[in-house]
Amino acid sequence: MNGPEILIQFAPELGLFVPHERRGGPTAAATDGVSTLGHVVESLGVPLTEVGALVVDGAEVPVSHIPAADESVEVRAVTRPQPVPGAPLRFLLDVHLGTLARRLRLLGVDAAYESTDIGDPALAKRSAAEQRVLLSRDRGLLRRRELWAGAYVYSDAPDEQLRDILGRFAPALHPWTRCTACNGSLRAATKEDVAERLEGGTRGTYDVFAECGECERVYWRGAHHDRLEAIVAEAVAGASSNAGQAGSFSPSGD
Known part of the structure; x- marks a missing residue:
């Protein structure tokens, strides 16, 4: 210039x-x-x-x-918390932010995620079509004019990433209500409902289950439940908007 x-x-x-x-x-x-x-x-x-x-x-x-x-x-x-007018607050994460996507879903936040690299134009197009805030560490991607909205993820550490996004956007939290695998909604299930999808040890040890209404993945309070509970507790304690917990289920394979 x-x-x-x-x-x-x-x-x-x-x-x-x-x-x-x-x-x-x-x-x-x-x-x-x-x-x-x-x-x-x-x-x-x-x-x-x-x-x-x-x-x-x-x-x-x-x-x-x-x-x-x-x-x-x-x-x-940007001011924090950052308002996102015109649509329900929903996110779209690129291929490099899988752990952050799963943790947002654990908290009940609508977080779509592309597990494969579909390319910058397709991500920007999906952001616009679904009115989702695109989260990425790719500065070039965030400069695309097609984006509906976007935000740079400043850290490469999942714990810091989660704190950053929760602090920036203050989404309403509804822990344990979303599938961490596909972002679908969870529903309570009886052991009889899911028995055919359980290993023998799980079937004999646990009695409280949930399942995803979309991908049918089964959830229960597994061995790693305490770790996930700690993530939820920290997020809820630090959030400006808290939501009641609807049960407490851990992903079976996370």
């Missing part, structure tokens, strides 16, 4: 996306006199999914604003 020069300052939370020399105070940036401020911000490395407000000379402007010479621009981070 070789046009009007502006001064631009990024919020500290956005430092991950910008070169070291642009962190901290305002720095000069050249524009071409035609591109929008949103385009300029993305060209400097920050996905618009992570931008909460653009403030020019003290006044908030839309991403379509065309920068003029000597404007002072402040790029703020």
